Amino acid sequence: MSKLENKVKHEFLLEGLDCANCAMKIEKSVNGIQSITSCNVNFATKTLTMEMDKTKEIDTIEEARRNIHRLEPHINILEKGRKSRNTHNHTLYLDGLDCANCAAKIEKSVGELEGVTSSSVDFVSKKLIIEVSESATSEQLVINEAVKLINRIEPHVKAIEEYDNDPHEHNHEIGNTKKVLVRLGIGIVIGSLGMFTPVSGIYELALFLLAYLIVGGDVIYRAFRNILRGQVFDEHFLMALATIGAFAIKQYPEGVAVMLFYQVGELFQGIAVNRSRKSIGDLMDIRPDYANIKVGNEIKRVSPDEVKIGDIIVIKPGEKVPLDGKVIEGNSMVDTSALTGESVPREVQSGSDVLSGFINKSGLLSVEVTKVFGESTVSKILDLVQNASSRKAPTENFITKFARYYTPVVVIVAAALAFIPPLLLNGATFSDWIYRALVFLVISCPCALVVSIPLGFFGGIGAASKMGILVKGSNYLEALNNVKYVVFDKTGTLTKGVFEVTTICPSGNILKEDLLEYAAFAETHSNHPIAQSIRNAYGKELSVDKIQEYNEISGHGTAVTVEGKEILAGNAKLMNKENIAFKEPSEIGTIVHIALNRNYAGYIVIADELKEDSVQAVRSLKELGIKKTIMLTGDAASVAKSVGEKLGLDEVHAELLPQHKVEEIEKIDAQKNPKEKIIFVGDGINDTPVLARADVGMAMGGLGSDAAIEAADIVIMTDEPSKIPAAIGIAKRTRVIVWQNILFALGVKGIFLLLGAFGIATMWEAVFSDVGVTLLAVLNAMRVLRVPNS
Template sequence: MSEKCCGSNEKGRLTRSDNHGSCDHKSDKPASCCSNGSVVAFPTAKTTHATSDESEKAEYRIHGMDCPSCAVTIEKRLNRLDDIHEVNVNYNTAKLHVSGSGVLSPGNVENEIQKLGYTAEPLNQNKHYRTYDVVGMDCGGCAKSIENHLNTISSVNDISVHFSTGKMKVAHENSVDDIISEVSKIGYKASLLTDGKKPAEKTHNTEGYGLITASGILIVLGFVGTYAGLPGIISIMLYAAAIIISGYKPVKSAYFAVKSRSLDMNVLMSVAAIGAALIGEWFEGATVVWLFTLGNSLQNRSIEQTRNSISDLMELAPSEAWIKAGSELVKKPAEDVSVGETIVIKPGDRIPLDGRIIQGETSVNQAPITGESIPVDKISGDTVYAGTINESGSLDVEVTKLVDDTTISKIIHLVEEAQEQKAPTEAFIDKFARVYTPIVFGLALAIIILPPLFGFGAWDEWVYKGLALLVVACPCALVISTPVAIVSAIGNAARNGVLIKGGTFLEKAGAIKSIAFDKTGTLTEGKPNVSEIEALTVSENELLSLAFTLEDYATHPIAQTIVDYAKEQGIQPKHGEWFQNITGKGVQATIDEHVHYAGNLKLFEEMDVPLEDIRTRVEDMQRRGKTVVIVGTEQAIIGIISVADTIRETAVEALNGLKHVGVNQLSMLTGDNEGTAKMISEQMNVNRYFAELLPEDKVEAIKTLQSEGHNVAMVGDGINDAPALATSDLGIAMGGAGTDTAMETADIVLMADNLEKLPFTVHLSKKALMIIKQNIWFALVVKFIALALIIPGWLTLWMAVLSDTGAAVIVILNALRLLKFNSMNSEN
């Protein structure tokens, strides 16, 4: 396996590698193991320097790393410096965290990294970020305008605005009120979020509807007045008033956008409306502004629904908890509860914090976390999660996680991060829009100036056509076509117990045609159970009693399985003595003055015990994937007990569901022998299986599937299957609700420990891709039709603005269908 190169981050997820340094892997696919065949866990380099309390800390983005050994090289280089106290390079995120004396000196760290052939970009140094909620953004251009405007302010050190989530993160030295004021100048409303959380009360962007109604009435009155014979000046005054009422905010926003060198929709619409008024088309100008304002309000209202899909999750966990203080119950804010305190949850209440039950039994509705519709029975010692519902009994729960560390808090954090990441399609559309808009803007100016300048018609005619082209130049419907669909799909998935880590993985899931499953713990329960009992010379209960006595002193997991089964059946052990483990073969003990044995076939063969047809039975059981324990003496076989892993109840149905949604290539990866693998694959109805695999062999199986032209997803537990998960095109982990590592490492996490949500996830992803394509094509077709109608003069200004804002509202409404999509009704 020397051609493979890999590594894993501190979370246990294998990182993806390419050709650099000591790595020999030449494909753009991730590799599976290091040159010595071992898995690399890192950060590997931990400095020996003492960390000073007064040391400076800095964070950098490293460009140029293409395999984990690059990260190790950087760590080693920086650790040699005397003024460096601690170095941590995360290959997956391409980030360097470093602390020491003087690390923030200009060029210090950057120069050292540059010597190694990489570049370092300082991040967030000496910056305190605040998070704001921004109301009024209805496309990515709005976010860009806010960024550009605030970047012109010297007291703002850094800013990022995310249209999808409606959030703005700013590192600034001036006051919060100053930031809110600056945002309001360009037509949006910002409010500070405490610790990045939503305000207790949701804000709805409903302001402005009265002004829209008033300006609409003025336009109607002016239109009626024109045909009623009133003096033209009266109609013009009514139209002008409508323009001022509806156009004040867009023009104000346009002014600051131009000032910060942005060319957004406010600029285009403002120029079109003012231009129309200047050439005497007052009705057209007023209609453009009114339709534009109305369209924006409808867009904002619709987009709020997608953003609320995640904010609703935040309200699931109660803000207060009942604390047990001696014999009394005291109500405290959830954020003030410490780890180790005991909280009391009454029947019907939501659980405020993650914890462990120390007293009580109940059923818990875990749907908010795992998407499971059936309540889960809980007893003392079981884990409960914040936001879930206590269905029946009263519980005493020991708190195990603070409010910010609960599973639901992590879900919200991960989903919001995912929504802020751009999918490949979204990134491409944004680039297209950045080129498209200035080109059409320049073309509009050329149409306005050149034809009349060279005598090809009147100025009014060509100015009007140019203004119509300006309106068409606004790419709002196209830019908004993808992010709203992605946010809606990710939000829907989160509410159904599926974490999709970003638009990239959503798109990948929709393109998956082949899925490989780890067998143990994924397709099967991962724990053995007694499957067959054959008593030959005694009763079944007597056989179990002997086996119970023998195996109770053994340490093998199979022995414990038999002991647990006997206890469940109410079987009592016999009195035994002189117990002895026989390494690799079984166990012996003296019971009723006779030596008894429990072990494998080899043990009894060496004692020359007559096996007759026993051997045939045992070999048949083994071929069917079972582990066989033989109970007997030196003279005869008393009976046979077989143990086997149990297939998950939901697995077969889930696999059939995957085939129904178009995933036709299903494979099973297992370390079991050929016979066992074949038997289970037939029961599971998978297309093919790969047997007798070591972890690195699973990687080869994934590569084999990829070499056959498949986009391959790997489903495992997120830890033991790390190499294969990393090599696959899409890593899917199960059981994230109980495993922080799985939540952090996989591309997609099924929060419940079963496969029933996998067909839903693939189907949702395919539906999202379909809607994204519909939106893009619809926006482009409408745009091209509008452009085609300009030349013959058939496109009026109000038709142009309707083609843009109307198309934007339609693509948003189309994307909102993903919020209500469910696997039971694929036509949603």
């Protein structure tokens, strides 16, 4: 415990991170800091997650910042979720922002304005968030200064302050693509003049060199800048070296053409990556932008962060519910699909609980806030999905390590290829073998793997989230592929958990009404659904003052003293424990035995229904290749056996206490193959030890349940067991696509490396095997998102 208390986690947004290799270098460098216990960089979300020694927190963060700035000076490091006191946030939409470097300049310049405590540009959503100090003379003046500054730095960017709605979404990609294509088009025209006009010597070189600089000047600049920083072997260096090498051996047209092909490929690759990021982002676009808070007789629009518990907020038709709360006025239909994947709206009225992320479809609702925004459902879900990327799957870790060793090995082989054959083979020339080595180097870039694999897993997590399945890490998503044993809790997992009293059977001269009253008093302080059903059946006000003693006996029942009468209520184990003679009834259901003053008073039968999709869920699991479906329950053996038979379960273990469930999991674990995994599916409240012991803990009915979200590795946001096979299906689909990309990228690169070494492949093929393969792999990774909502 003390070790955990000495750790602290921080998350940073790496604005300007646009290179997968750079992400790998940053992760490796930060991981090398002594006080860092773990570090992950997610290229898809531009997020750096660090866990460190709490006693060295400040120094560690500063060292990490220095390392990152040394490696990538253009990256701006912003701590996520950090909000200063006495400040207000303002958001500007940067219409026309199409360059990561421009974003970094805007962010830096605006951050230096007087009155601005921090500024952050999200390049993907094209939003600038400005934190303005309350001590500023006028917040609006500061914002106006920021808008003027942006117009001066980047005249083509239009800054729009967000008030009521998100600004109209323009297709900036098209505009940016046109600019790049115009530049490339000019380069093609000048290059064509060099090819088809009768010029030679210095004039020919001048035309091709001008075309080359227009097409690839930015690549040359980045390569030179990186060399000065000691970061030599990246794709810019490889492309610059290869094309300059072509000029050195007077292959001018090929040098220009290869750079042109590379730039076109990079353009399409960038579009594909950004669109996949946007697709994943759209899946979780559930964060509310504002809340309408009621202040006296006025309605004031504020940030959800500013709303406190007990405040009254108003939600108009068409608006998102910004915070968790209870409806105090109005009724409406709400769309819960963003959280649960359910397409059918649900009705809410006065007294109903509503969660942030719901969308109000019809009526006007007044809601009393029960949780601050940081603790709300939508905030927790977004945090889970964002943090999921920090728990990397074994495949991701393998690719990271592979790329780390693969690139230097290829560079060494390329150097050997350039210089050894000309020294050993008769007739071999340095120019020919250097050209082959350059081709070899261009092919070696592992971008296809480094970019597409994390996107594949992140897409799988995003697609699962859209279906109401929250996966806390790609490691858990990948683990689902090896699940062979699915272990269920019964109540609230396979059954509805909505209990009703069906039979009241008193013993001796006791009346039914009296027996029910005794049971209701015994269950006064219990939160168990069975206790609730008994109190509901009694239906009268219970005078708590009459209870003189109350004792809950774990796994057995309760013992109370009411006005001098000793009442015992619980299962057969309680009767046996207290040596009270009774007969086991034959009815199917949960039996609550009652004893009065140590004499058997009778029993109450409580029935629970199966969920509609439980049978189909078990059948689907069998079709997916699950070896055994097992139910562990604390309920009576007769009830458990009846449920097991209806569902077609392989094994049923009844009358278990929580520790006994852990023992059963351990027995299964001892019997299974080491590579096989066990899922335990429970309600996440009473089954925390079992959820922790299983390979993958899955909480059912987690909507709004803090305990479920905390305890499990995967949270099913609805009560549907059918989401279990759906989650496994998404995991299998994700794995197929990820391995398609791995095999495709390595296969194509392997072929072209051999062709390059033997002088068959030219620069053209080399560029395709780098950029083209990356583009195709990213497009393939995007298919993960197209999982049917079923």
